[in-house]
Amino acid sequence: MSLFSHRAHTSVKESSSLATASSSWQKRASNGLSLTHRRAAIPPWLMNTGSLIIMGLLVLLSLSIGVADFSWAGMLQSVISHSANSDSSLMLVSRMPRTIAIILTGVAMAVAGIIIQVVLKNRFVEPSMVGATQSAALGLLVVSLLFPASALIIKMGVATIAAVFGMMLFMLLIHRIPPTDFLMIPLIGIVFGGIIEAVTTFIAYQTESLQMLSVWQFGDFSGVLAGRYELLWLTGGLCILAYIIADKLTIVGLGDNIALNLGISKRQVTWLGVGMVAMMSAVVVVTVGMIPFIGLVVPNIVSRVMGDKLRRSLPAVALLGASAVLLCDIIGRTIRYPFEVPVATVFGVVGTVLFLWLLLRAPSER
Amino acid sequence: MLSPSRPSSTKSDSTHTSPAINDQYSSATGQSHLTQFWAFIANHPKSIAAVILLVSMTLFLTLNVNGHWDFALPLRGKKLLALMVVGYAIGVSTLLFQTLTHNPILTPSLLGFDSLYVLLQSLLVFFLGAISFTSINPIAKFTLEIVLMFGASLLLFQLLFSKSSQDLTRLILVGVIFGVLFRSLSALIARLINPDDFVVVQSASYAQFNTVNPQLLGISLFICLISGWFIWRWRYQCDVLMLGKAQATNLGINYQRLAFGLLTVIAVLVATATALVGPVTFFGLLVCALTNRIARHMYHSERLILVSLVAMICLVLGQTVFEQVLGMAGVLSVVIELAGGIVFLLLIFMTQRH
Numbered sequence: 001m002s003l004f005s006h007r008a009h010t011s012v013k014e015s016s017s018l019a020t021a022s023s024s025w026q027k028r029a030s031n032g033l034s035l036t037h038r039r040a041a042i043p044p045w046l047m048n049t050g051s052l053i054i055m056g057l058l059v060l061l062s063l064s065i066g067v068a069d070f071s072w073a074g075m076l077q078s079v080i081s082h083s084a085n086s087d088s089s090l091m092l093v094s095r096m097p098r099t100i101a102i103i104l105t106g107v108a109m110a111v112a113g114i115i116i117q118v119v120l121k122n123r124f125v126e127p128s129m130v131g132a133t134q135s136a137a138l139g140l141l142v143v144s145l146l147f148p149a150s151a152l153i154i155k156m157g158v159a160t161i162a163a164v165f166g167m168m169l170f171m172l173l174i175h176r177i178p179p180t181d182f183l184m185i186p187l188i189g190i191v192f193g194g195i196i197e198a199v200t201t202f203i204a205y206q207t208e209s210l211q212m213l214s215v216w217q218f219g220d221f222s223g224v225l226a227g228r229y230e231l232l233w234l235t236g237g238l239c240i241l242a243y244i245i246a247d248k249l250t251i252v253g254l255g256d257n258i259a260l261n262l263g264i265s266k267r268q269v270t271w272l273g274v275g276m277v278a279m280m281s282a283v284v285v286v287t288v289g290m291i292p293f294i295g296l297v298v299p300n301i302v303s304r305v306m307g308d309k310l311r312r313s314l315p316a317v318a319l320l321g322a323s324a325v326l327l328c329d330i331i332g333r334t335i336r337y338p339f340e341v342p343v344a345t346v347f348g349v350v351g352t353v354l355f356l357w358l359l360l361r362a363p364s365e366r
Numbered sequence: 367m368l369s370p371s372r373p374s375s376t377k378s379d380s381t382h383t384s385p386a387i388n389d390q391y392s393s394a395t396g397q398s399h400l401t402q403f404w405a406f407i408a409n410h411p412k413s414i415a416a417v418i419l420l421v422s423m424t425l426f427l428t429l430n431v432n433g434h435w436d437f438a439l440p441l442r443g444k445k446l447l448a449l450m451v452v453g454y455a456i457g458v459s460t461l462l463f464q465t466l467t468h469n470p471i472l473t474p475s476l477l478g479f480d481s482l483y484v485l486l487q488s489l490l491v492f493f494l495g496a497i498s499f500t501s502i503n504p505i506a507k508f509t510l511e512i513v514l515m516f517g518a519s520l521l522l523f524q525l526l527f528s529k530s531s532q533d534l535t536r537l538i539l540v541g542v543i544f545g546v547l548f549r550s551l552s553a554l555i556a557r558l559i560n561p562d563d564f565v566v567v568q569s570a571s572y573a574q575f576n577t578v579n580p581q582l583l584g585i586s587l588f589i590c591l592i593s594g595w596f597i598w599r600w601r602y603q604c605d606v607l608m609l610g611k612a613q614a615t616n617l618g619i620n621y622q623r624l625a626f627g628l629l630t631v632i633a634v635l636v637a638t639a640t641a642l643v644g645p646v647t648f649f650g651l652l653v654c655a656l657t658n659r660i661a662r663h664m665y666h667s668e669r670l671i672l673v674s675l676v677a678m679i680c681l682v683l684g685q686t687v688f689e690q691v692l693g694m695a696g697v698l699s700v701v702i703e704l705a706g707g708i709v710f711l712l713l714i715f716m717t718q719r720h
Binding site for chain 1: 544557
């Protein structure tokens with residue numbers, strides 16, 4: 001597989017002048033390739049090891065911060081003596097699940113972001129900008145109102161299907177937009193998401209379920225306890241699947257002609273990508289709520305350093321996504337200690353500032 | 367960016383078509399009074415809009431009162447006045463903003479100006495605390511807010527139009543993201559202050575048409591009168607401004623001064639509307655698109671009046687229908703955002719096709 005992808009890249013570089021439909025993705029992809037070849041100062045293993053160390057430190061920090069009394073000494077004692085005390089149960093019931101949930105969510109949103117960017121061949125989109133998370137919340141609201149007693153997995157299934165439909169509608173809408181106008185797609189996506197959100201708010205207002213809705217619309221980890229987050233492991237599986245098909249995704253991102261030339265079914269990969277993004281968004285919305293801008297900011301930063309070959313950049317994207325959410329959650333927990341600010345609020349500020357930076361420094365296409 | 371010639375071409379189109387339509391109608395003798403009636407409506411948009419507004423005002427004041435006139439009339443009268451002030455402020459500020467930027471898609475709220483006002487309010491609460499914030503004279507507070515708003519919106523305008531004026535899509539996207547950033551910052555500040563202050567901020571950051579802030583009614587009316595006087599004096603200069611910056615300067619307009627004046631009025635009106643009802647993203651766009659559709663010319667003397675009337679009708683009639691007929695008082699803002707969002711997408715797709 002890796003040999004194949006290597007060949008794919010060399011042939012792409014040779015035929016890059018032949019590429020007909022120019023998209024932002026493609027231009028950046030070729031830029032990114034030459035960039036990484038010119039500037040191979042940070043090899044992937046170094047980058048990933050560095051991110052892993054940072055993430056490890058953040059995990060330790062995340063485990064030790066909280067309102068309840070907790071000491072690592074007590075924890076160690078309980079491990080040595082094989083008996084549960086208050087420290088270890090706190091760790092197992094609250095701190096550990098929360099940290100795992102944060103990591104899984106960060107990984108899922110960042111990976112979902114890079115998948116949707118490849119599938120739409122546009123750098124400035126993410127699940128909440130193509131209507132995926134908003135449609136998932138709408139589906140979730142409808143199923144909770146019609147069948148309040150249904151199991152969580154069924155609700156998640158309905159939310160996934162709703163997210164797929166929302167993304168299909170969006171792709172239908174932007175079908176006629178020329179790929180050169182690459183900022184138009186996120187703009188339409190934001191308004192499209194706003195319209196779906198308005199419909200959802202209307203339904204919730206009429207049925208007096210605004211409070212239920214706000215839980216899904218604002219990502220927040222304060223409610224995560226053992227037994228309430230396990231669905232998120234599904235996204236871990238999806239991320240492994242994304243790594244398995246990474247080369248196919250890269251090739252689809254290079255353009256329709258190249259994909260056809262290399263024998264990749266664009267339609268099949270696109271649908272697989274859409275389905276995966278829908279499922280990740282639905283799971284995250286069901287368990288912790290929407291966290292915008294992770295899927296946008298993290299892949300953009302990583303691709304600036306590592307280029308666009310997914311097999312190489314996907315682990316870095318996942319690690320950086322997890323670290324970003326961990327950091328924002330820690331900020332949210334400490335900024336007004338002992339109270340908590342939801343992670344979505346913190347990331348709303350951090351993410352928009354980073355996005356504005358990306359937008360204002362990206363050169364104009366014309 | 368759309369060329370400044372578009373408004374003038376639309377103008378010539380509409381002035382040419384309406385007599386042509388009349389000829390057509392008069393030549394077709396088989397056509398009855400109905401078509402003449404429609405032609406009459408199309409030719410007198412201002413008077414028709416005024417009649418509709420009067421009818422909706424009457425309905426708003428009288429529907430479902432059930433005899434409690436002494437209670438209902440003052441309450442509803444205040445609400446009616448506030449809605450009309452908001453309609454005027456949003457409609458006129460959006461229209462002037464579109465003239466200033468030569469673009470029928472841009473609106474102040476789309477570029478984050480009303481979120482900026484909400485952020486300023488939250489910052490004031492954060493630094494002064496809710497107690498001193500509510501105990502200051504509301505008029506003094508409002509004046510302070512408007513001064514801050516003016517400075518901040520000047521900065522934002524400068525930032526948006528110096529960095530990215532050559533690319534419309536980038537400009538709108540940057541503006542929209544600035545709006546999101548301001549909203550997130552207000553949300554973050556709302557979480558950092560204590561719960562009492564939180565209520566003050568929270569009530570300011572959601573659009574609500576059924577509970578308007580009555581304290582500011584007097585000063586808002588005053589602002590409307592003053593701004594109306596200025597705008598009416600500038601109406602011909604605005605017409606010239608629509609030809610583009612170079613042409614306007616060539617024809618003897620002091621561009622810097624007019625742009626500065628217009629931006630001042632826009633900032634003040636946005637602050638007024640947002641203080642009364644909270645931020646509404648797409649209302650101005652919706653109203654201006656409607657106005658440009660039904661206006662016969664692009665002259666500001668016509669469109670300024672028409673846009674105020676249309677905005678007032680939307681708010682007053684909409685609130686009457688939703689509050690009295692359907693019994694859903696808080697829904698109007700959601701419906702307006704929905705319709706406005708769809709209008710925005712339609713406008714985008716229409717410009718794409720050109």
